[in-house]
Amino acid sequence: MDYTNIQEKMNKTISVFEENLSEVRAGRANPAILNKVTVDYYGTSTPINQVAGISVPEARLIVIQPWDMSILKEIERAILSSDIGITPNNDGKVIRLNFPDLNEERRKALVKDIKKMAEDAKVAIRQVRRDGIDDFKKMQKDSAITEDDLKQAEDQIQKITDKMTDEIDKITENKEKEIMTI
Numbered sequence: 520m521d522y523t524n525i526q527e528k529m530n531k532t533i534s535v536f537e538e539n540l541s542e543v544r545a546g547r548a549n550p551a552i553l554n555k556v557t558v559d560y561y562g563t564s565t566p567i568n569q570v571a572g573i574s575v576p577e578a579r580l581i582v583i584q585p586w587d588m589s590i591l592k593e594i595e596r597a598i599l600s601s602d603i604g605i606t607p608n609n610d611g612k613v614i615r616l617n618f619p620d621l622n623e624e625r626r627k628a629l630v631k632d633i634k635k636m637a638e639d640a641k642v643a644i645r646q647v648r649r650d651g652i653d654d655f656k657k658m659q660k661d662s663a664i665t666e667d668d669l670k671q672a673e674d675q676i677q678k679i680t681d682k683m684t685d686e687i688d689k690i691t692e693n694k695e696k697e698i699m700t701i
Contacts, residue, residue, distance in 0.1 A: 520664075520672050522679060525651040529644050529683045536640035536687060540694050543629060548581045548618050556601045558593045567594060579618040588612070621698070630695050637691040641684050648680040 541551040550573045557564040567573065571585040571594060585591055595614055598607045608615040621629070655672040658664045664672070 520655075520668065520675065522651070522672075522675055525647055525676060526679055528647045529679065532640055532643045532647065533683060533686060533690070536636065537690060539636055540633065540690065543633060543694070543698075548575045548577070548579050548616070550575060550581060552603050553581070553583075553598075556597050556603070558590060558597045560587075560590055560593070567597065570594070579620075581616040581618075583607075583614040583616070584612070585614075626698050629698050633691060633694050633698070637687050640687050644680060644683050644687070648676055651676050 538551075538554075541549065542554055543552075550568070553567050553573060556567050558567055558570055559565075560570050567583065570587065570590060571583045574582045574584070576582055583594060585594055591609060591611070591614065595607045595609045598605070598614070598616070605616045605618065608617065652673055655664065655669050655676075659666060659669040
C-alpha cells in the first residue's frame with residue numbers, strides 16, 4: 520500500500536499553514552507580511568518584493584526602497600489599502616513601516632486568529648484523509664484489495680493524520696508563545 524500521495528498532500532497543507540502564520544504580524548518586523556501586497560507597476564499587478572528592496576534594519580522597522588522612484592506613491596497606496604494594519608511613512612526616497620508594540624487585547628485577537636487558521640489546516644488534513652480512505656474503499660469495491668487491506672489502510676492513514684494534526688498543534692503552540700511573550 521502506498522501512502523506517499525496522502526502524506527505529500529498533508530505536508531503541503533502544513534507548509535501553507537506555516538506560510539500563512541509567517542504573515543501574521545506578531546509585533547516584530549517581518550517582511551513576509553508584505554508577501555500578498557501587490558503594486559500596479561506599468562499596468563501589471565506586481566508583488567512589492569519584485570519592485571523594491573525590503574530590509575529590516577531594526578526589530579520593529581521595515582524599510583522599502585523602490586528601484587524605480589516613480590512608484591513610491593503606488594507602493595504607499597498599496598500598503599494603505601492592504602489589511603496589514605500599518606501606516607507607511609514616505610520620506611520621498613524610502614517607505615518605512617514602524618511596528619508598534621502589541622497590547623494585550625491585540626495579542627489575544629492574534630492568538631484567536633491563529634487558532635482559527637490551525638483549525639482550518641486540520642480540516643484540510645482531515646479532508647485529505649477522507650479522500651484517501653474513499654480511494655481505498657473504491658479499490659476494495661472493485662476487488663483490487665481485500666477488506667483486511669482496507670482496514671489496514673484506514674488505520675495507517677489515521678496514524679498519518681494524527682501525526683500531522685499533532686504537528687499543527689506544536690506549530691500553533693510555538694506561534695502563540697511567540698506572540699504572548701513579545
